Amino acid sequence: MSKSFFRVIVLGLFCCCLTLGIWVAGVERAEAVNNPELLPSEETPIVDLAKFLPDQQEAELVEDFKEFEEKTGWKLRILTQYDRSPGRAVIDFWKLDAKSILLVADARGGNLLAFSIGDDVYELMPRTFWIELQSRFGNMYYIRDNGENQAIVQSIDVVKRCLITPGGCGVVPGIPREQWILTLISSIVGGLICGFAAVPRKEGAKFAWQWMLIMSPLWGILFISFGLGPVLIRTSDWLPLARNILGFVAAAFLAYFSPILSPTNKTT
Numbered sequence: 001m002s003k004s005f006f007r008v009i010v011l012g013l014f015c016c017c018l019t020l021g022i023w024v025a026g027v028e029r030a031e032a033v034n035n036p037e038l039l040p041s042e043e044t045p046i047v048d049l050a051k052f053l054p055d056q057q058e059a060e061l062v063e064d065f066k067e068f069e070e071k072t073g074w075k076l077r078i079l080t081q082y083d084r085s086p087g088r089a090v091i092d093f094w095k096l097d098a099k100s101i102l103l104v105a106d107a108r109g110g111n112l113l114a115f116s117i118g119d120d121v122y123e124l125m126p127r128t129f130w131i132e133l134q135s136r137f138g139n140m141y142y143i144r145d146n147g148e149n150q151a152i153v154q155s156i157d158v159v160k161r162c163l164i165t166p167g168g169c170g171v172v173p174g175i176p177r178e179q180w181i182l183t184l185i186s187s188i189v190g191g192l193i194c195g196f197a198a199v200p201r202k203e204g205a206k207f208a209w210q211w212m213l214i215m216s217p218l219w220g221i222l223f224i225s226f227g228l229g230p231v232l233i234r235t236s237d238w239l240p241l242a243r244n245i246l247g248f249v250a251a252a253f254l255a256y257f258s259p260i261l262s263p264t265n266k267t268t
Helices: 002-029 057-071 087-092 118-125 127-137 140-145 150-161 177-198 207-214 216-232 238-256
Strands: 046-048 075-080 099-104 113-117
Touching: 002 113, 046 057, 057 075, 057 150, 075 087, 075 150, 087 099, 099 150, 099 238, 113 127, 113 150, 127 150, 140 150, 177 207, 177 216, 207 216, 216 238
Parallel strands: 046 075, 075 099
Antiparallel strands: 099 113
16 A cells, blocks of 8 residues: 555646646746747737738838837837737847837737836836726727727827826826726615615704714725715716716715615605
């Protein structure tokens, strides 16, 4: 029994070492990808190997990138790929530096977009900005509704806008409909809690302001932090803000005047 147990242990260790060796070798190969033959002979800010961009749109982006770089000094580059990648060859091809932003569009992963950013860019846009930008425009639902080319163009437009904005951007500007709906729901729930807390609990009382204050951390966080905050920091449009405020007020009045929960409406 001891010999069999020893053999099982040795076999298990051998399998682990073999698996680890294969994984490390694969990682090394992935990091060492360098195929300069996939790159064009003449320098261009866009290398569209996956053919995501129509010719006219690509030509317009090339001219726009060159003009933007001349005016601002920021270097924008796009690489699209599918089955093969030039890998690290793009670093020398484009001479990427601290003021460079490289967008890599690869349909093989779960998200179309990936970004390689120079160190100077982080002073204007933090890492969380790039994660939000990638998730907003690179997800499968956005690609299905708008296409790969629009995902690339829209994300680049946001980057350009933030690069020329004084102080940069802490979050991605604009609020998509799905995110706004979440803020509206949070505002309504906060209003319901506020209204229920304000329902009088003593005979002859008309307003329970003490309970409203006690519950203020809860409905305040839902309404202000999750309902108004994301809207205020992402857009200057007053319409989604007004809708959230109206949702909070309507929900609070509904809860306060509810004939079921208000003891003043009970018949004796």
